[in-house]
Amino acid sequence: MTDTRATATAADRMDTLVGSLLLGGVLTSLGLIITGMVWHRLRTGTTMLDQTLVGHDVVQLLAADLAALGEGAVRPRLLVSLGIVALLLTPYLRVLASMLYFAFVEHDWKYTGFTAFVLLVLTYSLVLR
Numbered sequence: 001m002t003d004t005r006a007t008a009t010a011a012d013r014m015d016t017l018v019g020s021l022l023l024g025g026v027l028t029s030l031g032l033i034i035t036g037m038v039w040h041r042l043r044t045g046t047t048m049l050d051q052t053l054v055g056h057d058v059v060q061l062l063a064a065d066l067a068a069l070g071e072g073a074v075r076p077r078l079l080v081s082l083g084i085v086a087l088l089l090t091p092y093l094r095v096l097a098s099m100l101y102f103a104f105v106e107h108d109w110k111y112t113g114f115t116a117f118v119l120l121v122l123t124y125s126l127v128l129r
Contacts, residue, residue: 021097033083092119
């Protein structure tokens, strides 16, 4: 009976971790995008944001955003772009956390393999495509 409680507790911790990752990613994204849009509206008087995304994948987009941050070029478009990056990376981090959980906590190699495959597909779609 103790093993069942330990398993339930580990599963609850995993659910809490995944839920926190998803909530944190979405709220961070939402906060950045809303802040950027409000700032843009106050600055220009319009809600139209004429932004083109730099690069063709999330790594190029993130690199351009980090370079702009390093130069101190914080603008409304940068906040919106960072919000998009945060939203794109949220499911990726969720799958990564699940894979690590299945591998190192549960030692369930079948689910580790499944989540590793999903992680590879997400990596391809975010980075290589």
